[in-house]
Amino acid sequence: KAGVTQTPRYLIKTRGQQVTLSCSPISGHRSVSWYQQTPGQGLQFLFEYFSETQRNKGNFPGRFSGRQFSNSRSEMNVSTLELGDSALYLCASSPGLAGRYTDTQYFGPGTRLTVL
Amino acid sequence: GENVEQHPSTLSVQEGDSAVIKCTYSDSASNYFPWYKQELGKRPQLIIDIRSNVGEKKDQRIAVTLNKTAKHFSLHITETQPEDSAVYFCAAPLAYKYIFGTGTRLKVLA
Numbered sequence: 001k002a003g004v005t006q007t008p009r010y011l012i013k014t015r016g017q018q019v020t021l022s023c024s025p026i027s028g029h030r031s032v033s034w035y036q037q038t039p040g041q042g043l044q045f046l047f048e049y050f051s052e053t054q055r056n057k058g059n060f061p062g063r064f065s066g067r068q069f070s071n072s073r074s075e076m077n078v079s080t081l082e083l084g085d086s087a088l089y090l091c092a093s094s095p096g097l098a099g100r101y102t103d104t105q106y107f108g109p110g111t112r113l114t115v116l
Numbered sequence: 117g118e119n120v121e122q123h124p125s126t127l128s129v130q131e132g133d134s135a136v137i138k139c140t141y142s143d144s145a146s147n148y149f150p151w152y153k154q155e156l157g158k159r160p161q162l163i164i165d166i167r168s169n170v171g172e173k174k175d176q177r178i179a180v181t182l183n184k185t186a187k188h189f190s191l192h193i194t195e196t197q198p199e200d201s202a203v204y205f206c207a208a209p210l211a212y213k214y215i216f217g218t219g220t221r222l223k224v225l226a
Binding site: 031033035042043045048050055056058090092102103104105106107108109110 | 147148150152158159160161162165167205209211212213214215216217218219
């Protein structure tokens with residue numbers, strides 16, 4: 001099976017702009033999670049989607065939003081970009097079985113966002 | 117609250133020695149504990165995981181041990197090699213989200 005893919009791989013934006021990142025999960029996986037990775041904060045959970053529904057979200061401002069489509073592909077959007085949003089944004093997919101979260105997650109290569 | 121503490125933050129070992137990284141979690145309901153390895157500029161890759169119904173799992177030079185009573189789990193790497201140099205993350209999933217440790221930068225000195 002093909003792995004998790006993310007587009008674009010690199011983005012440069014300026015403050016105040018908005019950006020949309022895309023994630024295509026492994027075929028058959030229905031859960032997609034998004035993470036922000038920075039040198040100082042490690043891997044921070046943004047949100048998780050399963051069957052087009054957001055099941056959990058992390059402690060990020062409302063400028064960060066996401067959605068999932070019926071084919072399980074997911075997008076995340078960041079509006080009104082700030083310098084501090086510069087980071088590697090990773091998505092991860094998993095089968096998304098029911099119950100407490102015990103699925104193995106598989107990561108995409110990430111999108112490197114630079115805000116100038 | 118939800119928390120995973122990981123120690124040490126950096127670890128340097130001589131090639132051939134063993135390395136141990138420890139994580140402590142807060143929610144006793146957690147029952148799955150993966151470890152990821154992230155090389156520079158690459159995505160995190162799952163290297164080993166353990167579920168709460170076992171106390172230890174091995175895969176060649178890598179092992180993970182789990183102590184549910186103390187709520188901690190550890191990664192053990194034996195006979196370290198230069199290619200083991202990377203950042204290692206532990207995680208404890210809770211209610212549809214993964215809580216990751218802050219990472220351990222392992223350097224294997226030749």
